[in-house]
Amino acid sequence: MGVTKEQVEASLTSKMNPSHLEIIDTSGGCGASFAIEIVSEQFEGKKLLERHRMINSALAEEMQHIHALSIKKALTPTQWKQQQESISTPPSSQ
Amino acid sequence: MAAISFSTIQSSSSVRVLSSHPLEITPHKPLFLHRSHSTSFPSISSNPKNKSRRLFALVVVSSLKKLADAELVPVPGEADELASKFPSDSGVYAVYDKNNDLQFIGISRSIAASVLSHRKSVPDLCYSVKVGVVDEPNRTSLTQAWKSWLEEYIGATGKVPPGNQSGNTTWVRQPQQKKKPDLRLTPGRHVQLTVPLEELIDRLVKENKVVAFIKGSRSAPLCGFSQRVVGILESEGVDFESVDVLDEEYNYGLRETLKRYSNWPTFPQVFVNGELIGGCDILSSMQEKGELATVFKK
Numbered sequence: 578m579g580v581t582k583e584q585v586e587a588s589l590t591s592k593m594n595p596s597h598l599e600i601i602d603t604s605g606g607c608g609a610s611f612a613i614e615i616v617s618e619q620f621e622g623k624k625l626l627e628r629h630r631m632i633n634s635a636l637a638e639e640m641q642h643i644h645a646l647s648i649k650k651a652l653t654p655t656q657w658k659q660q661q662e663s664i665s666t667p668p669s670s671q
Numbered sequence: 672m673a674a675i676s677f678s679t680i681q682s683s684s685s686v687r688v689l690s691s692h693p694l695e696i697t698p699h700k701p702l703f704l705h706r707s708h709s710t711s712f713p714s715i716s717s718n719p720k721n722k723s724r725r726l727f728a729l730v731v732v733s734s735l736k737k738l739a740d741a742e743l744v745p746v747p748g749e750a751d752e753l754a755s756k757f758p759s760d761s762g763v764y765a766v767y768d769k770n771n772d773l774q775f776i777g778i779s780r781s782i783a784a785s786v787l788s789h790r791k792s793v794p795d796l797c798y799s800v801k802v803g804v805v806d807e808p809n810r811t812s813l814t815q816a817w818k819s820w821l822e823e824y825i826g827a828t829g830k831v832p833p834g835n836q837s838g839n840t841t842w843v844r845q846p847q848q849k850k851k852p853d854l855r856l857t858p859g860r861h862v863q864l865t866v867p868l869e870e871l872i873d874r875l876v877k878e879n880k881v882v883a884f885i886k887g888s889r890s891a892p893l894c895g896f897s898q899r900v901v902g903i904l905e906s907e908g909v910d911f912e913s914v915d916v917l918d919e920e921y922n923y924g925l926r927e928t929l930k931r932y933s934n935w936p937t938f939p940q941v942f943v944n945g946e947l948i949g950g951c952d953i954l955s956s957m958q959e960k961g962e963l964a965t966v967f968k969k
Contacts, residue, residue, distance in 0.1 A: 626949050640936050648952045
């Protein structure tokens with residue numbers, strides 16, 4: 578009685594309108610454990626705790642069958658852009 | 672929790688890696704490494720009988736840079752900047768003061784976190800750091816890496832770094848004598864409560880500054896996320912209370928009630944001054960950004 582990656586993806590896409598979403602099934606197939614990275618405008622002005630709450634409530638139904646959900650990143654598009662840039666620019670060039 | 676004892680190393684080697692307690696290696700925690708007697712060190716570098724073991728050490732840490740070849744990286748003042756300069760990987764590191772004198776060689780499961788905590792506790796002595804990441808870290812490879820750097824330094828200077836000398840407690844947190852017991856919410860599952868469980872939770876989190884609701888006890892957490900949270904709180908030096916949500920005798924019904932109380936679906940949960948801070952993911956990312964200290968100071 579697991580949850581598929583697609584279900585998680587569909588719920589998050591429809592409720593959070595993310596500009597970037599990455600879901601990794603870390604359960605080894607049983608659908609009970611996921612790690613996610615999500616970027617959404619809805620996070621603007623929200624604390625990390627509130628962002629996680631938004632994700633949790635978007636996944637309220639799925640959460641009943643998920644054993645572990647690890648939210649690796651919950652960023653606004655601006656933060657995401659900054660992070661991408663800092664990764665792609667080697668520190669020596671600054 | 673993985674408890675790693677260095678007793679085998681102590682008995683088989685002339686280098687003493689000493690701790691009065693078995694070492695617990697948790698992420699973000701500097702290891703307690705101390706030589707017991709500074710008088711024993713001459714045998715480290717000049718004992719021909721050590722040859723075979725030295726060969727083994729070379730194999731284990733073949734990819735490790737020599738101390739002399741590692742780059743000296745200045746420690747930035749800002750915590751978030753620090754995280755970008757130093758890796759969160761396992762390995763050996765050497766701390767230098769303002770005059771470029773080596774102060775301490777340590778090993779860690781997260782070099783960045785260890786450097787951060789040194790920077791906080793002894794800013795004057797923690798000016799720049801050399802790092803040697805150990806691939807496939809385990810107790811043996813990490814200890815060998817530490818030994819090879821220490822031996823290299825002793826060989827070159829004839830001195831033991833001040834922070835690694837016996838009796839020096841500048842760099843290592845003394846192991847807690849005894850961990851605090853976990854808190855229990857009720858006198859037992861068959862005792863009728865006079866107050867609703869929800870109110871007991873409410874009082875508990877408001878009367879204690881920092882409370883962690885975890886799976887298992889603080890000395891032996893039963894889930895990886897809980898273990899991480901305990902490790903983070905300990906590495907920040909936070910005095911916290913813990914409650915085992917799996918204790919069906921003394922915390923019966925706690926999991927469901929707490930989820931409702933905090934409107935948070937998972938464990939662990941960490942409260943500060945009665946307010947939910949978050950679970951493992953949030954604590955980890957706050958620690959990486961160096962935001963935790965301010966939260967716990969409030």
